[in-house]
Amino acid sequence: MSSQKLDVVVREIAEEMKAREDRGEVARYIPQLARADPEAFGIAVIDADGEAHVGGDADVPFSIQSVSKVFTLTLALGKVGDRLWRRVGKEPSGTAFNSIVQLEHESGIPRNPFINAGAIAVTDVILSGHQPREALGEILRFMRFLADDLTIAIDEGVAGSEQRTGFRNAALANYMRAFGNLENPVEYTLGVYFHHCAIAMSCRQLAMAARFLAHGGRNPSTGLNVVTAERARRINALMLTCGHYDGSGEFAYRVGLPGKSGVGGGILAVAPGKASIAVWSPGLDASGNSHLGRIALEALTRRMGWSIFGA
Ligand SMILES: NC(=O)CC[C@H](N)C(=O)O
Numbered sequence: 191m192s193s194q195k196l197d198v199v200v201r202e203i204a205e206e207m208k209a210r211e212d213r214g215e216v217a218r219y220i221p222q223l224a225r226a227d228p229e230a231f232g233i234a235v236i237d238a239d240g241e242a243h244v245g246g247d248a249d250v251p252f253s254i255q256s257v258s259k260v261f262t263l264t265l266a267l268g269k270v271g272d273r274l275w276r277r278v279g280k281e282p283s284g285t286a287f288n289s290i291v292q293l294e295h296e297s298g299i300p301r302n303p304f305i306n307a308g309a310i311a312v313t314d315v316i317l318s319g320h321q322p323r324e325a326l327g328e329i330l331r332f333m334r335f336l337a338d339d340l341t342i343a344i345d346e347g348v349a350g351s352e353q354r355t356g357f358r359n360a361a362l363a364n365y366m367r368a369f370g371n372l373e374n375p376v377e378y379t380l381g382v383y384f385h386h387c388a389i390a391m392s393c394r395q396l397a398m399a400a401r402f403l404a405h406g407g408r409n410p411s412t413g414l415n416v417v418t419a420e421r422a423r424r425i426n427a428l429m430l431t432c433g434h435y436d437g438s439g440e441f442a443y444r445v446g447l448p449g450k451s452g453v454g455g456g457i458l459a460v461a462p463g464k465a466s467i468a469v470w471s472p473g474l475d476a477s478g479n480s481h482l483g484r485i486a487l488e489a490l491t492r493r494m495g496w497s498i499f500g501a
Contacts, residue, residue, distance in 0.1 A: 196243050196465075199493045200235055204245025206489070207231040207471065207482045214473025214481030217453040222351035223253060226455065226472035231482055233469045234393035235490070236401055240411045244394055251390040252470050253348050255452030256287065258329075258386045259309040260429065261399070265332055266303075266315040267421060274315060277371055278308045280428060287435045287453075287478055288358050290365060298369025302432040304450065307362045313383040314372050322378045329386045336399035336409070336416065342391055349388035356384060393456070396468035400458050403429075403448075404466040426460055430498075437477035445487045446497025451479040459487055461496040 208231055218224040232247035266274050283292060283301040292301055300308035317325040326344075334342050352359075363376045363383075372379060391399070401409050407422035408415050417425075429448035434441040441449055447467075449459040455472035457480050467490065471482035495501030 193237060193239070193241060193243075196235060196237060196494065199490065200233055200243040200245045203486050203489050204231060204233055207233075207486050208246060210482060210485075212481065213471065214475050216455070216472045217474055217478070220348065220352045220355060220453070222345075222348045223255075223454060223472075226252065228473050230455075231469075231471045231486070232393040233467075233486055233490075234397040235465050235467045236397045237465050238405070238410065238463065240401075242394060242397070247470065248393045250470075251392050251395075252456055252472070253345060253387070253452070253454035254389050254391050254396065254456050255387045255454040256304065256306075256309065257396065257450050257452040257454075257456050257458050258389055259304050259312070260403075260425065260450045260458060261333060261336070262309065262312050262316060262329060262386060263303045263428070264417060264421075264425060265329065266312045267425075268417070270315055274303075274312070277315060278303050278311045280432075282431045282438055284436050288362070290358075290362055293362070293365050293369075298366045298371040300366070302428060304428065304432045305435060306359055307366060310359065310363050310379060310383050311366060311371055313386065314374055314379045317374050317379055317382050322382050325382050326385050329382075330389065333389060333391070333399060336402065337391070337395045338398060338412075339395055342389065342395060344385050345388045345390045348390075349385045352384045352387065353381065356380065359383065387452075393468040393470050396456065396458050397466045400460060400466040400468070403460045404462060404464065426462065429460065434479050435477055437475065437479045441479070441484060445484065445491050446499045447487065447491060448498075449487065451483070453478050455480040455483060457483040457487060461491070461494075462498065464494075464496055
């Protein structure tokens with residue numbers, strides 16, 4: 191019954207979003223991303239039984255960009271545990287995703303793992319002790335394992351495009367290196383960072399990959415524990431407070447789920463115990479979060495009564 195309702199709700203939302211005229215602005219600061227189709231919209235919801243409910247362009251791969259930071263955070267915590275929090279904080283920044291201002295006053299320790307500076311520090315942790323190619327291979331294998339899909343790949347065109355134009359990220363990385371908060375050569379860390387941001391995945395693949403976050407650290411279809419329940423809970427807490435940068439308060443207010451956005455227009459969201467969800471629409475709002483993606487998630491949580499703050 192509830193699975194049927196979810197099917198109907200997901201299909202309705204996809205139709206409503208396809209028809210809307212307000213679609214936000216596609217990101218242009220990474221030249222390859224400017225080529226995305228502003229008319230695209232996809233949604234995938236994997237329920238607790240592992241059943242997929244999809245609508246619109248749910249199987250079209252897009253550049254996951256900062257959504258990848260959820261998975262690099264998971265890997266870095268697996269590698270160094272709570273020592274990670276010496277390198278990066280856990281507080282919302284209230285500033286743009288690519289802001290540099292807090293780094294000067296806060297000794298090169300980024301506020302959280304989801305702003306660019308924080309994610310670059312996390313990537314540096316994964317890289318330590320490895321060659322860039324090995325670190326990237328580890329990230330990609332993790333994504334393929336979680337999504338149970340070996341076809342997931344990096345879009346080299348997007349990675350190269352950002353590598354040629356990512357001057358702000360280079361500034362962030364060099365600045366952190368000056369404070370001793372980057373261990374590897376800046377170009378290596380940035381190379382891995384740009385490439386994991388350039389992983390291409392569909393809504394269905396992303397929602398599959400996040401199942402462990404919705405189910406206490408365990409992938410219910412394989413029965414394998416990816417992380418402990420405590421760690422899954424904590425990653426979700428960070429997504430709720432920091433996953434949408436200076437739009438995190440608005441997202442919690444309207445949607446009421448832990449979520450992580452990317453400038454490719456994707457948003458990954460977690461309804462604990464109920465579902466993992468991915469939406470995609472390339473047009474962004476002023477904070478760099480998918481405009482229709484957020485509206486679609488707001489409609490979904492309202493119609494299903496899924497907000498973590500109450501039905
Ligand atoms: N918010 C994002 O998705 C930003 C990721 C992008 N690769 C950047 O570093 O600018």
